[in-house]
Every structure is written in structure tokens, then in C-alpha cells.
Amino acid sequence: MAAAATVTFEVPDYDLAATLTSGQAFRWREVDGHENTWENVLTGRWVRLQSNSQTITARVARPIGNWQWLRDYLQLDLDLQTIYDGFPADDPHLAAARGTCHGLRLLKQDPWETLAGFICSSNKQIVQIEQIIGEVCDRFGEPVRDNWKSFPTADRIATCTEAELRACRMGYRAKYLLGSAQMITRGELNLESLRAMPYDEACTEIQRLPGIGPKVADCILLFAYGFPEAFPVDTWIIKALHQLYFPRRAPKPKRLQAFIKKHFAPHHGYAQQYLFHHVRTQGGLLEETSEE
């Protein structure tokens, strides 16, 4: 492939807006005055994406010969229909979510950036997470282009003081982010080694880092590593599962886990993201149940 600063990908069923705003990534900005146009910095490189009906056009600052890194990030080579075919056939709620979220994909993001973002996510609204991450990048990232900085490395964050991180308005999470960055920098946990592990093992391993419990672990394993079994259980999905699948009475956590593992196999993560985005954008779980 000849080096170029732009490329157009043919993608029949890709909802870029849904993908970039569904709470998996925290840095995408929609460009004012342009339709369906988004900017971010990926692996230190500024990127602009524009989606049309059947294509996504990408632009970078300097010509590049190989775009595989972006195909991987966007998961362009994934056959979504295979995922949909794996959803439980007798589930009207998932069918509804598939309808409203058609074309939504799980990204394959950088593990450290994903990890840092979701450490800051606990007990925070998505808009606030985006603000915190924006502050972290502004203060500690390297300049890439006007108005854009790279996501700071674990090494860089590890040199921060807790107070410097708190200045990014992340509150008590500063201690967790700093502690995790230091463990990674010291080599006490190798993020790359997780790729070769089975899901259960990777899940246990990543939770050795401070600030990472079962929910954040699943977000990292899903949005960065692509483990299909990961199913982040957050406040939204708990409410949704209760109302949609257990309308009589709320099951205890262990019972709920067992249901999730069985019912949403084998694409737990996709099912979770579709339900999550569906209830968040279609607003109102209560109307949904009354429709049934």
C-alpha cells in the first residue's frame, strides 16, 4: 500500500457514532461543523474519521503506508452478523437492542489507556470520566497537534504525585491510578502477558492492580483485549437485567452472574454493550418493559 494521509474503508454495517459514544472510549471529539466527523489521538498519532453510509474515511497528519493498526482498533474485519447470529434467538430485549444499536462495534483499544480510563470511571458519570481523562492528557501528555496531546504513558503517570493527579479532579481514584502505573512501570504486572491468558486467569491477574475490581476488570478485558466472555456489571446493566429478565424480584449477585454466563454465551460482551447502549440512549427502562 502506498503511503497516504487519507484512506477510505468500505464498511457496510458500521455505526461510527454509536461505537464512539457508547462509553468504551473517552477521548473522541465530534468536529464542529462536520457531519459524523470525529477526532482522537491513537498510539500517539492524530486521527480524523468521517463516516458516510457505506464507508469510513480516515485522515492522519502524515502519510502512512499501513493502516492495519486502525483496522484493528475499529475492528473493521469483524463480521457483525456472526455476533448477532450467536445472540440467544428467543430474547426479545436483545433483539430490540440489536435493532437500535445496529452497527455498533466493540473497539480494540490500548490496554494502558483503557485501564487508566476505567480506573477513573468508578462511581462517575461518563461525561465526568471524559473530563478527567481530558485533564490527565492536557497536563501529562505529549503535544501531538494543536489542541491534542498523546495519552500519557504509565511511566509518565508513575512519576506524578498523588496531588498532581487529584488536580485532574479524579478524587480518591488518584491513589489507584498512581499505584497501578507504578506496578506496571516496575514490571510487577505485564499488560502484554494478559493476551495469552484464558479469560478467568486474565481477570484475576488484572485485579491485582489497585482500583480494579470485577467490573473495571471486565471493561478492560472487553474494550482493550477483546475477551468475548467479559460482561461488565455496572449500575445500568443491573437495572436493565432486573427489569427485563427478573421483573418479579431482583436476584442475588451470584444468581445474576450465573444467568449472565449461561444466557449471553458466547458473545457476552457484545450483548452487554448492546443492552447498555440501548437502555442508555433509548432512555427509560420502564417504557421498554411496558412495550413487551
Added chain:
DNA sequence: CCCCAGGTCCCGC
């Protein structure tokens, strides 16, 4: 003033 946010940690049982 209250409650909640893509939870985790720490403490008693």
C-alpha cells in the same frame, strides 16, 4: 438538604 454516578476498598461477622 437529598440522591446518584459504567465501583472499589476495607472492615467486621
Added chain:
DNA sequence: GCGGGACATGGG
């Protein structure tokens, strides 16, 4: 192993 409360910060 499990149930509760604390935790920073911002918004409704």
C-alpha cells in the same frame, strides 16, 4: 466468603 459504609467530585 458476605454485607455494609467510606470515599471525591459534580450534577440533578
